[in-house]
Amino acid sequence: MSPDVSHPSLSSRRPEIILASIGFPRADLAQMKTLAIVNGLAALLPSALACGGDHSCYGPTNTVEHVRHVKRIQPGAPNAAYGPKAPLEWGQLNFLHTTDTHGWLEGHLKEQNYGADWGDFVTFSRRMKQTAGNMGVDLLLIDTGDLHDGNGLSDATTIDGTDSMPIFDGIDYDLLTIGNHELYISEVAYEMFNTWARKWGDRYVTSNVKAFNQTSGQYEYIGATHRYFTTPKGLRVMAFGVLFDFTGNSNASQVLKAAEMVQEEWFKDAVETCDPIDVFVLFGHNPVRQTDSSSTFKLVFDEIRKVHPTTPIQILGGHSHIRDFAVYDDNSVGIESGRYCETLGWMSMTGFDASNSNFRGVKNPHGVPNPKRPARPGAKSPFVYSRRYLDWNRQTFIYHTKQTEAAFDYGSGLRVSAEVSKVRDELKLGDVYGCAPQTWCISCVPFNDSSNIFPGVVFPAVSAIVVNKTREDKSRLIIGNTGAIRFDLHQGPFTYDDNFIVSPFRDSFLYIPDVPYDLAKTVLPKLNSGPIAKRDLATMPIPRDSCTDPTLGYLTRREMRQSHGVVRRQEVVTSGYVTTDDFGSDGDDTVHTGIEDYPLPGYFQAEVNFSEGSDPDVVDLIFVDFIESLILADLGGNYTSDMVSCYIDCDFTSQDFMLPYAKLAWQDNIDNCPLAQA
Numbered sequence: 001m002s003p004d005v006s007h008p009s010l011s012s013r014r015p016e017i018i019l020a021s022i023g024f025p026r027a028d029l030a031q032m033k034t035l036a037i038v039n040g041l042a043a044l045l046p047s048a049l050a051c052g053g054d055h056s057c058y059g060p061t062n063t064v065e066h067v068r069h070v071k072r073i074q075p076g077a078p079n080a081a082y083g084p085k086a087p088l089e090w091g092q093l094n095f096l097h098t099t100d101t102h103g104w105l106e107g108h109l110k111e112q113n114y115g116a117d118w119g120d121f122v123t124f125s126r127r128m129k130q131t132a133g134n135m136g137v138d139l140l141l142i143d144t145g146d147l148h149d150g151n152g153l154s155d156a157t158t159i160d161g162t163d164s165m166p167i168f169d170g171i172d173y174d175l176l177t178i179g180n181h182e183l184y185i186s187e188v189a190y191e192m193f194n195t196w197a198r199k200w201g202d203r204y205v206t207s208n209v210k211a212f213n214q215t216s217g218q219y220e221y222i223g224a225t226h227r228y229f230t231t232p233k234g235l236r237v238m239a240f241g242v243l244f245d246f247t248g249n250s251n252a253s254q255v256l257k258a259a260e261m262v263q264e265e266w267f268k269d270a271v272e273t274c275d276p277i278d279v280f281v282l283f284g285h286n287p288v289r290q291t292d293s294s295s296t297f298k299l300v301f302d303e304i305r306k307v308h309p310t311t312p313i314q315i316l317g318g319h320s321h322i323r324d325f326a327v328y329d330d331n332s333v334g335i336e337s338g339r340y341c342e343t344l345g346w347m348s349m350t351g352f353d354a355s356n357s358n359f360r361g362v363k364n365p366h367g368v369p370n371p372k373r374p375a376r377p378g379a380k381s382p383f384v385y386s387r388r389y390l391d392w393n394r395q396t397f398i399y400h401t402k403q404t405e406a407a408f409d410y411g412s413g414l415r416v417s418a419e420v421s422k423v424r425d426e427l428k429l430g431d432v433y434g435c436a437p438q439t440w441c442i443s444c445v446p447f448n449d450s451s452n453i454f455p456g457v458v459f460p461a462v463s464a465i466v467v468n469k470t471r472e473d474k475s476r477l478i479i480g481n482t483g484a485i486r487f488d489l490h491q492g493p494f495t496y497d498d499n500f501i502v503s504p505f506r507d508s509f510l511y512i513p514d515v516p517y518d519l520a521k522t523v524l525p526k527l528n529s530g531p532i533a534k535r536d537l538a539t540m541p542i543p544r545d546s547c548t549d550p551t552l553g554y555l556t557r558r559e560m561r562q563s564h565g566v567v568r569r570q571e572v573v574t575s576g577y578v579t580t581d582d583f584g585s586d587g588d589d590t591v592h593t594g595i596e597d598y599p600l601p602g603y604f605q606a607e608v609n610f611s612e613g614s615d616p617d618v619v620d621l622i623f624v625d626f627i628e629s630l631i632l633a634d635l636g637g638n639y640t641s642d643m644v645s646c647y648i649d650c651d652f653t654s655q656d657f658m659l660p661y662a663k664l665a666w667q668d669n670i671d672n673c674p675l676a677q678a
C-alpha cells in the first residue's frame, strides 16, 4: 500500500524543508532538533507504512502518475563547465588508474563535472593507448578494486555486479586487483573467482587473496599471485596486487596479511628471480599514504627493496577514496585516484635507458611536455615523474585526446554507453519516486546541520520506515554505522538508482526488545568513543592518543585526508577536489574551489517515540547486522546473540528504507522537479 502523502500535517511541514533548501548549505534551520524531526515524522505515519521489506508495496506501479523516467545524460550531453588546465606530461612509462568505482559506470547523472560514462572511458582509454603507440611509449591501464556497493547498476541485481561487470569489462586493463567489496558477500567472491578471474587470466593479480574452491575443497588464489610481463616497448615488469589486511570478508575467501604474504615462497621467488626486472608495479586496494595505518604497501615495498635497492617501484593504490600521491624513495612513487568515477589517475615516468632497462621506445616524446620532477629534491635517480587527477567528464577526455565533441566517440565506446542505458532501463534505475527538495550532504556541513544527510534524511527515514507494526508504539533507538551511507543526496528527482547511491548495503535490521533505557543510551557514546566501528577496520589502530585527543571516535578517514590537505568535492560543478600531495598542490587537472569536509562520528542514532521531557523505561534497540557484535559488546555480558532477532523480517535491509521514505516525504513537484543549481 502507498503511504498517504496527502496527510495535512505532513504538507504543513513542507515549508520548513523547502526553506532549508533555499538556505543551503547553512540554513537557519540548522538548529532544528533531530529529535523533533524524527518524532514529528514518526507521528505522521499511517500504520500502513510498515511494508516489511516487500518492494512491491512501494513499487512505481502503485503510483504510476508519480513516476516518470529520467533520461541519461550521456553521451553527447552538456558537459562540464570547466576543463583541464594543461596537456598531460607523457613519459616513457605512463599509467591510467581507476579505483573504487563502486558501480558508478553510468557516471554522475546529477553532476556534470563527473558526467562521463563507462563508454566514454572506453573511447578515451583506447585513444590514449593509440597515442602512446604513436609516441613510442608505454601506457598501462590499472584498476585497484571495489567494483560494487554504491550504485544501482551494480547493486540492484540479486548478486551484486551481475549486470555491471560485463560493462566494466569493456576496458582492456593491463592489471586488475581485488577490493574488500568483492569479499563481503560469498556469492560475489565466488563470481570473482569462478568467472572474472578466469576471464582476466594473469592480468588479475590477487597476491594475498584466496577463495574457497567448492570443487577442490581448498582455498586457492583468486587471480595470479604476481604477473611478470614485458610491455610493448620492452620494459620488464613484475607486478604484485596487495589488498590491505582486510578482516571483514565472508568465509568464501581468505586474506593473507601482507606480513604473511611476503613470507610465501612464491613471493620470495618472484622478488629474487634471475629474470631481469626494469620496474616493479606494486598495486592494490590499499592506501598509498604511509601514515594511513591501514596501508600495507610500505611493508611489501621494504621487502622488495631488500633485494632491489634502486629498481623503480611504481605504486597504485585505493580504498581511502582520496586523491593522493606519495613519494616512497628516490626511485618510487605512488598514486591513489579517488572514488566513484569522479577521478581518473594519471602517472608518468621517464629515465629508462639502455644502462638500466630494456626500454626500446622513444626517450622523450616530441610535442608534449615531459615529466620533469625527481621523486624528491636532490634524488639520486635517473627517474622523473608527473601525476595528475583527471575529472571524469567528456570535456576532460576530449581535451586530452585533442578531439572535438563531434569526432571523439568510437563505436566501441558508444556500444558500452548504450549497454549502460539498456541495463539502467531494464533495472528501472531511472524510475522516480520523489522530488528531493534540497541537497543533503554527508560532510560538507557539520553532522548536526539540517543540511547534513543524517539529521536531514537518514534519521527521519529510518524512524518513519523501519517500523515493526506490532511494536510501532514502543520507544526505540535505531543505531547504524555512518559508513553505510555512501553518497550525498542531490536535490532533484529521487530515482531507484538514488536508493542504492545513498544506502546500498543488504544489512538486515535486527533488534533486542525492551532494553532498559539507562543501558541502551550508553551504546552510542561507547561506539563513538571506541575504535571507528568498521568491521573491516576492527584491527585498524587509530593514529591518535585517546587520552589526549577528545575527538577520538569522531575521527574518520576524512580527517586523515584533511591532515594532508585534501578537501573533497561535494556539490556544484565549479567546486571540487583541491588536493595537496607530496608533489604539492598542482595535481588536480581541473582547478576547483574547495569544499568543506567536516568530521563524522562512526555511528548515528535516531530516537523514535520519545515523549517530550521524560525518558522511557525500556526501548527496542534496533541496529544493522553489520554492527551486531559491537552492539552486544557495548551492552555487556547479560546480552547475547540469542536475544537478537530480525526487527521487521530478515529480508528488510538497509537497501529498503530510502525509497519508501522518498514516496512518503517528497511528492511535491514530482512532475516538475528542479535539479540543484550548478
Ligand SMILES: Nc1ccn([C@@H]2O[C@H](COP(=O)(O)O)[C@@H](O)[C@H]2O)c(=O)n1
Residues within 6 Å of the ligand: 146, 180, 181, 184, 319, 481, 482, 483, 484, 485, 505, 506, 507, 533, 534, 535, 536, 537, 626
Ligand atoms: N555490509 C556492509 C559492508 C560495508 N559497510 C560499510 O562500508 C565500509 C567499507 O567501505 P570502503 O569503501 O571504505 O571499503 C565499512 O567500514 C562499513 O562502514 C556496511 O555498512 N555494510
